[in-house]
Amino acid sequence: MRRSGMLLPIASLPSKYGIGSFSKEAYEFIDILESSGQSIWQILPLGPTGYGDSPYQSFSTFAGNPYFIDLDELVREGLITEEECSIYDWGSSDEHIDYEKIYLYRFEILKKAYKRSKIYNSKRFIAYCNKNKWWLHDYALYMSIKDFFGGKSWIEWDVDIRLRKEAALHEYEEKLSDDIIFYKYLQYLFSKQWNKLKSYANKKNILIVGDIPIYVALDSSDTWANPDLFQLDKECIPIAVAGCPPDGFSETGQLWGNPLYYWEYHKNTDYEWWIKRIEYSFKLYDIVRIDHFRGFDEYYSIPYGELTAINGSWERGPGMELFNSIREKLGDVDIIAEDLGFLTDSVRKLLNDTGYPGMKVLQFAFDSREESDYLPHNYNNNCVVYTGTHDNNTTIGWYKEINKKDKNMCINYMNNKYSKENEIHWDFICLAMRSVADTCIIPVQDYLGLGEEGRINIPSTLGNNWTWRMKKNSLSKKTIKRIKMLTKLYGR
Template sequence: MDRKKHSGILCHITCLPTSYGIGDFGPQAYAFIDDLARAGQTYWQILPIGNTDDSGCPYATDSAFGCADYYVSPDLLIKEYEIDPALYHKFILNTERVDFKRAKENKREALKIAYEKFLPSSSFHQFLKDEKDWVMDYAMFRALGETRGHDFRTWGRPELTSEEQKLMDFHLFCQFSCFSQLSELKKYANSKNVKLVGDLPIFVSYNSMDVWKNPQEFYLNDKLEMEYETGAAPDAFSKTGQKWGTPIYNWKAQKADNFEWWNKRLSFLKRYFDVIRIDHFRGFVATWISKVSAPDASEGQWYEGPGEELFKSLRDCPEIIAEDLGYITPEVEKLRETFNFPSMRVLEFMLGGANNPHRLTNYEFNTVAYTGTHDCDTLMGWYKSLSKEDKQRVEHDLQIERPNHWEMIQVLMSAPSRIVFIQIQDLLGLGSEARFNYPGTVQPKNWSWKLEFKDERRIDWQKLGMITTENDRVERKVVCG
């Protein structure tokens, strides 16, 4: 195994500051890559990029494939299709947080203007060929959802009207625009020695293209309804467990075709990302399920997963990080270790007994360490919320009195973990007001935090570069400025 250590930043695309109220694949993303490269960072991790509802939750999308239109950069559309910038002035959006509803509407209108100038090219036809496993079905799914309602069980035979065919063609253009821009962004990142890290949610939404086109891959009844749903077992955080509303896989049926859907899914992600973090990795060993009709998940049960058989079937997939947080059994650890997937460590989870894997003394090389994840408070928000006794324990373990964000980052960067990820909020030392998500809740604050231009300018990339170099996480001297 390569024993070199590296580091990177966790910052979802939507968090980048732009004139359109939401981050995208445009100029600010390129500038962010420049900052990462100058600071010696090797990785940029983002969250899933699928199409969401107006809440913007990236873990509840309408397909395991595809991309949300709001990631498209109007600035790049203007350049590519020679659009008068004045036509896009109405899409400028100055909001403190991301307004997903307005951003979605604006980006769709921006795409419509570009679509009027679009002529199918060789690159467009190549895109359709490369993405033949999903893109036609996805465009049809989006079109039928707009004309026939969101319950795919009522659609009947998908013979398209002329209006639906036009909508489908438009959505093909939208996906081509999304992935063309992402592909170019990845090329640029790689040219700067920065790798893009994507995110794969293990489960998919019930109202998704995947369930519509491949119902046999899921455990459904004769009416294509869910009888069971995925979730989390009761624990210290939730005495009644969690119900996630996503269908469980029919692992027997998937095994029969050698997990072809998963092969297509990982191959698709590899085209646009260098590394993939698999969310809820333990679900491949067993998933907590409960009846849809049950009021909570307290009376649920464990549903056995495919284990090694799935990963042995994979023919073409990117490098993988296993999100192994939560209730982890020896079977989960064995599965991860069999394929040498790195385990996750989170600094904010450091409190606990001697066997707590997140205590700094238990970090190992084949781990990926985080200041916090998208579901955590910010580093300073977490520290300030601790009791006096817990603060003293943290200070004792870190060997720092009243630590600030840079001191905690320095400690984490000195850990033996092969990769360290720092949340973008933690580079600024922001408090709980900048928290990205509160798990198990539905509220406007979730997923909507974003950087302001003035905040981005305050990031001390030079200091990050110095810490990175001091801890041998970069192979060259870092020059910032």
């Protein structure tokens, strides 16, 4: 079935409180998707973010980001007032997120709502906590202890609680009991509001594509609460961490720092944790995109303490055995494999054996020096085509940067020498839309014709990423009408 949609992170939605949320603007965006003939909304990971603001480095793979809780909904429920919300400085720009201000004030206003909620008497809240106890209690305890230690990562905590000694766990649970309930309350609000938004999307025949990173963060409740899952020593210090080797883009490679999985342990438990993770993801989303798919075939292992990724080595991943377990326990789930980058024959075989669609990005197709798998005439149906992703420049920003030979290749391939540079994004959108790929997803910034100012992330850099926001009413009626026409024209 041919279908299409848009890529827009929740954080990038317009809102009056500094960051996109599950507010009326999210519902309005779903209405736009419906009126433009789209059937998919792809978002980025929903987890709570920390230092660096990356949704791919979250404090929990199961928890939701409290920043996305709609404050206006809490106003309607009588838990806070509009006046209380308006006294805070949420940032001066409606095009960029000021994370420092969001961090300083979001929890302050949410704590007021919590104090007035008397939530501990709610049967629904108690039922939610009991149902999600297997991850929720550890997360709430983790965040409460993290606050107690001034935001430090768990590997810097006192040794008794870092190693989860029973007496220490009881001590902190008692000492921080109110904070623990507060963090559980935030997850209850997140879950309630997200489920309402997702239900609205589904009623409009819009499917949500969620995104899960292959790895969890070192600074996370997942790692602290489940040390057996990871390559940690007896003191719970990492033995090796994740990254990418040196290549043409980086002489020293990429040092991500995520703890690596102890795959032998996962195998011995029949991949129980992974099954739970995927199953939980399908309660949040309709389709799941798994980031860094090649890591399941082989993963790059860097000794802990190294300052670069130079001295790493490739190690074998779980391969098809993991995906056979997922299929056996969960059936044929709808997964997209992020298979970008350098692919070996064994990765291609793994992707083929799973049957999952891989990704095709048009910005990777036009290198005049060589033939590319990303050129549309090389596609099969079972793939998802993008003009670009959250890690790419916008199409216009990218086109301005490439050399003359590559530009000529683009123009010749699309047989359109009359294109204006500031309109070239529509040529690439049409190229993606008319390809044989079953699914086509276009970042909203490309529909808006934005340049580099609309870029979300520059990989391997820290600071000034994940801040872009769409201005209110950016998608005009004229643009929506054009999108709908193209969608119908290309049978999506």
